Amino acid sequence: MTLMNLRPIALLAALLVAGLSASTGGEAAVPSGGFGSGANDIVGIVQAPGGAPIVGVRVELLAGGRLVASTVTTESGGFRIPPPRTPARGPGGLESPGIRAERLGYATVERPLSDEETAGALIRLVMEPAPLPLPELRVEVASERCPDRSHPEGAALWEAMARLHPNGLDTLGAASYTLVRTDTLPAGRIIRGNADGPLTAGQRGFSGRLRTAWERRVERDGYAFPVRRTDLSGSFDAWSYAPLEADFASHFGTPLFARQQRFRAPSPGPAGGWIVPFCAADSRRAGVEGYLELSADTLLLRVDWRFRTPDPDEGAGGWTRFPETAPGTPAPLLLPLEAVVWRTIRSGEVQRRSQWFEAWTVTPGDSVPFLPERAETVDPRPSAR
Incomplete structure (x- = not known):
């Protein structure tokens, strides 16, 4: 369609x-x-x-x-x-x-x-x-199977979003000042609650070459990769995940994302927008499923996802939020404002990492933009504005 x-x-x-x-x-x-x-x-x-x-x-x-x-x-x-x-x-x-x-x-x-x-x-x-x-x-609840084909309206909305947002991050470097909070939740705790713990100021950046490398790895191996981790009790199998919350967030608007997913039927979202669920097209590899939140004119506002992997299933997932623009103004690059990711660790507790990004600095070429150290930290969180 x-x-x-x-x-x-x-x-x-x-x-x-x-x-x-x-x-x-x-x-x-x-x-x-x-x-x-x-x-x-x-x-x-x-x-x-x-x-x-x-x-x-x-x-x-x-x-x-x-x-x-x-x-x-x-x-x-x-x-x-x-x-x-x-x-x-x-x-x-x-x-x-x-x-x-x-x-x-x-x-x-x-x-x-x-x-x-x-x-x-x-x-x-x-x-x-x-x-x-x-x-x-x-x-009992039957397991949900990802459809063989995308729903026409879901695919059409994704196509409209991808056309609206500019591409080109493969040839650009980007960097942002950040605030980060990491906390550990007891087993069974609701992940979406407010984070506890101190805020740490820092920076995050990536080059076009790094982003291209992630594209190739996801296309070849999927969205998660087996690793060995070690704690006080010994060594164990675990997973490393594609950084969809930041360095690789623009992936949601790329042709590779559409090839890797099947889009389900959309439903109406807030303010005349849309919710477009998606699931992994290939269940044999580590994939993602979740949904896109689009505005009424198909800007990408937010993505929620969960990683689907073979054992050990760490219940890993996250969400990222993108900037909104006024109607009639150019759509922004898919660089996040805020993101949260989590995974279950060996003890059964959940590790969560919350990140807030300032306005991104973008430069042409294959290097990460330089951001000088600052004497004062600017709080980019919405509650601080």
Whole structure:
């Protein structure tokens, strides 16, 4: 499927909205609490721990513990709930707003909504498989298989994004001042919480030659490579991963990424944008699966991913966020603003590394730009601006 102009891709929007309505049968709204006039839709995506979308999940919007509205997720795991037409109360117009997701074979998820989520930010729900034992019956979740071909609309959205963002990092060097925080979480702790620990100022940079070398290695061997590590208890097998969070973040807009993945059906995202899930085309090698978050004019805003490897499975993954630009302005290079990566270590704990990047310095040629040491550290985190 080829789309010559996807700004603002009205045809695709109409198709997806129609598909969402048809698959859910509409949303049942029960007046309670309510949103004020002009409130945003509640939008989100429901996934399994590995990143595969979960279809047919009943998603309920709650206010003060009571049902306000509900819908069912589409084949891409996406959902959208319009705001109820009742007087506004509380954050985002709801009194104690919350969300609940239920599906047979999975553990129910229920949690409060943040002000950003009630204002239209994407809600991400992860449902853990929970086999249901019944007399003479056991309900289990079937493993999600990556499709043989990409969904046409998902592939078209990726193509539009790749055309929009400039390429050329193969012949450029880039460097940025950074703030880094590394912490270790207990086994079973939710990875997406706020990081603890001190911040360390530093720099990160790469050359075009390094990026090209990563492209060749991923094409040949996949996204993770077996290594031997050593701790106090001895030597053991582990994995080293492609640096998708920084040096190799522009990979998400390259033809190699599209060849290595299959794009699933997209779902509506925040502010008229899109969520495009993807999975590894070749299950015989270490791969990645996750989803792209695109703006309404197909800028790449964020990527979430999980590495899929043979044993030992370290549950490694991450996300990276890219800069937004005003409509009508040139799209930026795919250089990250913020990134988080994690992996499970031998003790069962999770090591997490959070990084924040300043504006990147980019120079032509095959060398890393020089950044002088500074007397004062600039905090690039959004909360510090």
